[in-house]
Amino acid sequence: MLKSIYKHIGYSHLGSLALLVTSISFAVGSFFSKTIVKKNGFRFSLMFGASLFLCGYCASLMMSACDLGYPPKYCDNRVFVYSFNTILFALLGFGNSILWSAQGGYINSISSDSKRGRNFGIFNSFYKLSTILAGALPSIILYISSLQNYYITMVVIGLISVGLLYFVPEDNEEKSDVSESATLSPRSSMKTSFKKVVAASREEALRPWIYFMFLLGFTQVLTYGYLHTFVEISLPADTSRAELESHIAQMFIFYGLGEFSCPYLIGRSVDKYGSNNIASGITVLYLCLISLGFLDIIMKRYWIACLMAFVCGSGDSSIQTLMQTIISKQFGGRLEYFGANRIFSCIGATIGFSFMLLFDTISNLYILLLLTVYVLVVTYQVYKLNKTTLVQPVELRILE
Numbered sequence: 001m002l003k004s005i006y007k008h009i010g011y012s013h014l015g016s017l018a019l020l021v022t023s024i025s026f027a028v029g030s031f032f033s034k035t036i037v038k039k040n041g042f043r044f045s046l047m048f049g050a051s052l053f054l055c056g057y058c059a060s061l062m063m064s065a066c067d068l069g070y071p072p073k074y075c076d077n078r079v080f081v082y083s084f085n086t087i088l089f090a091l092l093g094f095g096n097s098i099l100w101s102a103q104g105g106y107i108n109s110i111s112s113d114s115k116r117g118r119n120f121g122i123f124n125s126f127y128k129l130s131t132i133l134a135g136a137l138p139s140i141i142l143y144i145s146s147l148q149n150y151y152i153t154m155v156v157i158g159l160i161s162v163g164l165l166y167f168v169p170e171d172n173e174e175k176s177d178v179s180e181s182a183t184l185s186p187r188s189s190m191k192t193s194f195k196k197v198v199a200a201s202r203e204e205a206l207r208p209w210i211y212f213m214f215l216l217g218f219t220q221v222l223t224y225g226y227l228h229t230f231v232e233i234s235l236p237a238d239t240s241r242a243e244l245e246s247h248i249a250q251m252f253i254f255y256g257l258g259e260f261s262c263p264y265l266i267g268r269s270v271d272k273y274g275s276n277n278i279a280s281g282i283t284v285l286y287l288c289l290i291s292l293g294f295l296d297i298i299m300k301r302y303w304i305a306c307l308m309a310f311v312c313g314s315g316d317s318s319i320q321t322l323m324q325t326i327i328s329k330q331f332g333g334r335l336e337y338f339g340a341n342r343i344f345s346c347i348g349a350t351i352g353f354s355f356m357l358l359f360d361t362i363s364n365l366y367i368l369l370l371l372t373v374y375v376l377v378v379t380y381q382v383y384k385l386n387k388t389t390l391v392q393p394v395e396l397r398i399l400e
Helices: 002-009 014-067 078-109 113-144 147-167 186-201 204-234 241-261 263-273 275-299 302-330 335-358 364-388
Strands: none
Touching (some): 014 147, 014 335, 078 302, 113 241, 113 263, 113 302, 204 302, 263 275, 263 302, 275 302, 302 335
């Protein structure tokens, strides 16, 4: 939706650039998020990360003001607009890295081994419920008011959410952990955190799952960069901008329903059947997503675009829950592994968003063909994993 809105305002590449900058800063921040979480505890880290998340809404709020024609002194200055958005979305990405490292570590710390998948599934279900609201709110607000009031509403909701995070119980054991990162200087601590994340990324047991991490990043690109285009081709050519934005928002309600429907089921299934079997099912889900995309190109039906959004949301939340549960179960819930997970998914997103900037008008057909090739690669990797391993416990290795 961001890319579509910025394009209508007159900044055709700014939406793609904002998403690219967010992915890069997210990946960079994930190298150092462990140190921040270890030093400050879960509660502060969650609140700090969520506060930086508001930067994206503030940037979009300014752009919505530009859409209404004020203030021209700033909106007509393209250097200022691009610089302002780049800085704020970089802060958004950095905040995301802290927020997600703290989230993974906190849920791992309060979960027993037999309930890790369930607890990550419950969290992701409630988290993805917000996607439904994020699709419903613009549909309602844009119908009765303006885009600017929508972003004002989102800033207010964001501030309330940050305040609610204050009531997250602090894990005293986590915060009082006197480790190497807690006794070194900030610079040395950051350097140690960086080395541990790099070492975790090279862990042999993690390598088969890196393909899923990349797929998660590519899914983000499909969601925020191309999913709206499947709605556009399914609507009449004379559809007004307001109607188009309303239909895109409604489509994201279906995306949110898909996000909400799968995490709990995936988490419980991983606990019961193992990660390899669930990974096989997720690849089938993505093949269904691609098939719906081709069908929408041929038939140009809005309901197909909505069904495609539902399956896309299901795939996104399924991979997130799967990877969080695997890291918690097989890698001891160590923060550097949560960081590595986000780094690889952000690299995938960065590749995708860079592709968007270079080929802004590429056909949906080619996007689906590229996604098909990669999903087949992931399917082959899952086949190799199922063939060479049974669900075995991974011996944890203390990273120096």
